[in-house]
Amino acid sequence: MTISDQPRLRLLPMSDHVRGKRSAVTCQLKCANACLGPECNTSDNPHFRDIASSALSRRSLLGLGLAGAIGLVVGDAAGGGASGAAYAAQPGTSGLAFGPIDPVNRLVDEFTVPAGYTWQPIIRWGDPLFSSTPALDFEHQTPEAQAGQFGYNSDYLDIIADPSGKSGVLVNNHEYVNPNIMFPATTDPAERRRRGDIYKAAQGMSVVELQRRKVGEPWSYVVDGRRNRRITVETVFELTGPAAGSDLVKTAADPEGRWVRGTLGNCAGGTTPWGTVLSGEENFNGYFAWAADTAAQKRYSGTSTTSTETGWEAYDPRFDAHDPDYVYEPNRFGYIVEIDPSDPTSTPLKHTAMGRFKHEGANVTIAEDGRVVAYMGDDERNDYLYKFVSKGRYTAATSTGARKRNMRLLSEGDLFVARFSGNSPAGEITGGGALPSDGLFDGSGQWIALTRDGESVVPGMSTEEVLVYTRLAADLVGATKMDRPEDVEPSPLTGKVYLALTNNSNRGGASAPVDEANPVSGNRYGHVVELTETSGQAGETFGWSILLLCGDPSTTAYTYFAGFPKELVSPISCPDNVAFDSEGNLWISTDGAPGTIGYNDGLFKVPLEGDQRGNVQQFLSVPREAETCGPVIHDREGLVFVAVQHPGENGAVGAQRSFFPDYVAAHGGGRAAAPRPSVVQVFRA
Template identity: 85%
Template sequence: MTIPELRLTPVSHAIGKRSPVTCRLKCADACLGPECNTSSNAHFRDIASQAISRRTALGLGVAGAIGLVFNGAVGGDAAPAFAAKPGTAGLPFSPIDPVGRYVDDFTVPDGYRWQPIIRWGDPLFSSVPAFDFEGQTAAAQAGQFGYNNDYLDIIADPSGKTGVLVTNHEYVNPEIMFAPTSDPDELRERSEIFKAAMGMAVVELKRGRVGDPWTYVVDGKRNRRVTVETTFELTGPAAGSDLVKTTADPEGRWVKGTLGNCAGGTTPWGTVLSGEENFNGYFAWAADTPEQARYSNRSTTSTETGWERYDERFDAHDPGYVNEPNRFGYIVEIDPSDPTSTPLKHTAMGRFKHEGANVTIAEDGRVVAYMGDDERNDYLYKFVSKGRYTAATSTSARKKNMRLLSEGDLFVAKFSGNSPAGEITGAGDTPNDGAFDGTGRWIALTRNGESVVPGMTTAQVLVYTRLAADLVGATKMDRPEDVEPSPLTGKVYLALTNNSNRGITVPVDETNPITGNRYGHVVELTETSGQAGETFGWSILLLCGDPAVTGYTYFAGFPKELVSPISCPDNVAFDSEGNLWISTDGQPSTIGYNDGLFRVPLEGDQRGNVQQFLSVPREAETCGPVIHDREGLVFVAVQHPGENGAVGAQTSLFPDYVAAHSGDRVAAPRPSVVQVWQG
């Protein structure tokens, strides 16, 4: 049997926010196929029969001349100066100018320095070889830092001199990881390397004193890699149901691996949550039922990783593994303090393309988690635990807290605007009352651990959560990504990254008011009946874009001419002063600048003043972020730098610029966790 060469099919689309390479590898070309959500939200429809026609991708090559640009010089698009004001309380900096999309540099404000903490391939253990680009093996990668780091946290121990770094490894970029080959043995080994390069990592850190930059520790006692082969325990009402049983796991309780890990959150009890997002692209399956079609917009017999060739569980055409995709798409929980612990997958929190989950404690002690489903026209969710958080630090209290996400109530959001429909034109014109705002309800999908959706069992609601949300009339949103409550005010901030089909396949509304929304927006929610309650108010904080060319931009009323251009908000975080920080994913293809990290004050006369703090290299995405402003430290994960290149024609040298300038050969860019500090 001749095994075809595992290479990318050339494409050139960028319908939404992403480059063609990201679309293919990260979300399996979701924007090219029929939309997954074809519901009317008034009654259930046969999803498969409502699919719209698939668009045709243009066939153009992805690799070109290197054209590297260093040290802020612009290659291609010039970055004009702008008049952003220095920031308010918190980390002091003067906003940087936006950086053109062909610049291969990591740019920080004057007075700041940067360096990677850890890079793809760096060994976590002394028994593991140093990274060798031309000698990669699955065994080595399983003990090395993985690829495409996304969600990030830096958790300091009480001394402040030691701690752990926890990050997701979302997906791989074969084109820039390996030279072309058609050798069957090499292709098999690469498929195993991909498994080992994905998942999560826990890495111990150390430093001389509080406020210093961190160094990672080889052989740290908490060092751990979680991969596509790691065993997870399913928890909650759907665990053990017929919907999650397979030939390899007839109990339906033990799942091998985690996939598409995107954003996440850290719990008050010290564990880390990770969202399984674009899991569907790793399975060969038939989208021939409403349940399957709601999670994947096309049938396929092959995948980019090629796992279905060697591992039967990734071939969902096999009757024994038709349920294997149902075992992914959850919030997973890992204990970074115990490398021997079994990570958990929480079915009570629903199954969809989780961007992540962020937790707060309600007034009555219950745990509340906010979650976005990252696909066009999908929904915002909230989970409220049955049990109450125990603040004690004993081992027994911690074990109890680690079961809080296994039982509770799941809700989906329905938004209502307070302006007449005729005032929402799709052009971004502010309604007559001066704001895009309104009220909303959290509609229950489960109560007391039982389904409240007519015609669906509890297991069906939690495994086919999207269908349940369709039935109860949830509001279709413009790609709900990260959603996080402010630790100071309790207000909740939702990043809606974009939706080029808004106003085309689904009408505009006051919550999603822009036709063909390429630049995204940020919504501010205020819970009006308590954090665990079922009513909220909302308003749009930001309508993103470049004010110089995008007429409808809005920055909470702050003068447009004074802000940093921003597009495609992705992850959000907060500093100690309550300022919102936003990382972006998609600026190169929308406003022509590299992605970056931005601060947005939420109070006072600076409210809405978007200020750019850093810019990542060409073709990279800004992930994380983590803001330790009292120590003068900021951390980001830099994902897929130089993704449009190829071996022998790389378009980025990140992060090894010094080595490159010294004449050393840099074979490939390396996704990395970067720290920025004053100095």
């Protein structure tokens, strides 16, 4: 039974458990109720020296038992909007001076921007990319139409301008679908299969050509643009790196273990210096029916399943990991994906050298010696922060050949996981969020190698096992459990790295006691950590401090904003994605604020230097039940872009809770519109 066939929200498994986070609908569709199942990370993270001296065998590590003899069996009310005098604005940002908006009540279905600004969508779910594709027809949607239309539930976003500044390309992830607000409920098997194929076509990624009359104006998208492309659950990807061709990624349909159909759960990402786009495959486990009968599978799914929300396993055997021919199909997802938006005929890549886990995304910088460094978060409670350092060096040339060489940089290199150490006495970290006596939550850290020179350095695990079961490898070397590591990005101005930690209801429990890097028990509002590499960008040591302890200062005593007076900041909760403007200010989008502080999610600017450091200022608010994703800040042009995901997610066909972004059409008579996830641009009125 899919969610469309069930009674509404009251029967969803997470309905009684979402105390101040996502809605139960998001939990069901986006991450397969991960917080309701058993905790995936039950390790006590022994230190590396303990492992090296132990008699731990590869077979016992992976829970093979008898099955190991023939191969690992793994399933595969009122709102704001006016400028708020209570919040301190920072003047001087190029083209983007603004007065922070008041927070908007979570029941308000509006997209709210500062005084002097306006907004419009660039492209919405269902808008056709090609003249041969029909416009979205809610009552007659087909898989074929959706495959040529802009996808659903937008997440990571970039707007990449060409040298002229008058043309460019938009790249956007489509993380998952919400059947309830796409279609009326049905129990007809044939109709459910037809919809299943629409869901396949609605996910993945979109590449869309853009144009405008002159630099600084808003963009419009181009039907039949030469770079227009949809990447879906059926697109063929090439596996790269040491795990490509391994027995752990082979299936009946791909006995070579080198060609994967589709990408799933595409969340955040990053754009590389060579012009390609990286996308993180996050909650892939919820797309497979599989048996959690090994340590390896439990570490990724937590529980066994016989059916999924999409229903694909009923007619596509690769999503039924109970099938002996497809037990390793799940091992082919959970990677960093790389696409070339300039070439719609190119084969996208999945990089096994960067590890397999629930990738929020990956963001790249170039180290002092020319090697590529990528930072990555594993978005699950009590999971880890990772870094990848390439073996090869970046070529700055812009030729097609140079781009192709650079696209292989992420196929070979060293993978690391982070261990944080605090510098305050343990007795001062009480779980209540009070600052220790030195006035900072801070300390040092170590990047612990999982692979070096392309080979495993984890005792008892082969290279292929480290890269396919990366979470297990990180457990063994004593990585630090973090409060849901989401986006992690280096500042292009300072090189400091900023890690968004959304929240963690289990922090402070037996499996994850508080520590200085995660100092709040039951961390409801999340926090942001600032890292400084102390031995170079490609080095293995770092310093760190907490930049923000999020929340509403008027109701949460422990909130902290890098020492800035908390009575002057905008309330912020559940940091998710981060970005930077040309002056080095940090911008944060949020996911979960409606349930924690009672306001719609939004986008916030945070200066990082001078007397304004830590001054959180809200720039925009997204509509009811939506999440703010993929911020792009072109401040020199006075433009801000965001992706608006799952507006009105708790509604149903005939009882929609949002009409974003087509408010006028929705209220002007006729059939009630469905909300449409969209990419929005904000500019001066």
